[in-house]
Amino acid sequence: MTTRAAAFTRRAFLVGLATLIGFGRRIRAQVEDYTRYQPLVRPAQVALEDLMTPARAFPFTADGMTLPSAAQPNQPVHFNGMVVRTSKGDNSADRFKAVCLKCPHEGCDVDFIADPGRIPSEVTDALGHLNEALYICPCHNSTFKMGDGSKLFGPAPRGLYRFKVTAVNETAVEIGAIEEDALLIA
């Protein structure tokens, strides 16, 4: 193959790779966008001053209403949640992520684990050394990412139910909606 042909092949490969990566990102964004949320009965507020440090979780409580299609329709339901700042920078709403603490396996409340030394050996045996904050269920060690609550390990059938951070003002982070599925199974 001539040098020119080789350069062309390499360029075509890189363009193809970039297209694939872009396509994958678009699909991922779309999947995330398909998550449906329902407003809470009233938004939960967490003081911004408690959320200035990344990867330090802060608890809150929230009240919702079960969906008309739920087994127990239109009933008030109470959630315990945790919100974290995922990175340094400005206070835009997408820098904060909030999840419901109720484990989707059998409903135990998950713990926020900031110290990697507290991660159970069953989890590190399966996932290797982890140097990040995680949510871990004390009942059967289901393990979830700090940011979006997606599942990393364990018997839970899915990631943690998510809340939506709907606004950030000068003093507080407002959590105004919860993933619709959480209101079906509550």
Ligand code: FES
């Ligand atoms: S209840 Fe959480 S892993 Fe079983």
